[in-house]
Every structure is written in C-alpha cells, then in structure tokens.
Amino acid sequence: MKTKFEKEIARMRRIEGQARGIAKMMEEDRYCIDILQQFAAMEAALRATRMEVLKTHSSHCLEEAIELGSKADQRTKIAELIALLEKQAR
Incomplete structure (x- = not known):
C-alpha cells in the first residue's frame, strides 16, 4: 500500500x-565529541523530516478543510497546528 x-x-x-x-x-x-556530532546529525535529520510531514499536512489536510468549506473543520485543523507549534516552541 502506497502512502503519502x-x-x-x-x-x-x-x-x-x-x-x-x-x-x-x-x-x-x-x-x-564524535558521539555528539552524530546526535547533531540525527537531530537535523529528524527536524528535516518533521518539516516534510508539516508540509504534507499543510498541502493535504489543511487544504482539504479549506476546499470542503467546513468552518468547524478549518478551525479544528488550525487549532491543532497552533497547539503543536506552541508545544514545540517550549
């Protein structure tokens, strides 16, 4: 099964x-220092992957909510995204 x-x-x-x-x-x-450098590389890879998933969310889930016109769904998706970004900022 193919996934996005x-x-x-x-x-x-x-x-x-x-x-x-x-x-x-x-x-x-x-x-x-060698171990810490590998941690930094792994963290960078995780950040990059997280950003790709965020882009996917924006281009699929948020876009779908906007296209379908459900104001409640739009508010929910945006509130979820804001909550996530706030959590990550801590």
Whole structure:
C-alpha cells in the first residue's frame, strides 16, 4: 500500500539506523565529541523530516478543510497546528 509519507518513512528508517549507530558508538566507548556530532546529525535529520510531514499536512489536510468549506473543520485543523507549534516552541 502506497502512502503519502513514503519518503519520510525511508528517512525515518535511516534515522533509526543512525540511532543504532550512536548506541554502538557508546557501547564501544567512543570519543564523546564524535558521539555528539552524530546526535547533531540525527537531530537535523529528524527536524528535516518533521518539516516534510508539516508540509504534507499543510498541502493535504489543511487544504482539504479549506476546499470542503467546513468552518468547524478549518478551525479544528488550525487549532491543532497552533497547539503543536506552541508545544514545540517550549
């Protein structure tokens, strides 16, 4: 079954591999700076993937609510997005 998140799923699989790699580095007692650099790379990949999902939400879910004209649905979708952004800003 094809999903609108194919690329993001592939990215998450790579991020999963990065997390396993970091755990292995820690098990091997590797240099802390090397481990921290890998954390930064993984966090950047997560941020980029999160932004792609946000773009998908905007271009599918929000757009659909606007096109269908349901004011209640539009308010709900926008309120959800605002709540999420507020939570992430903390």
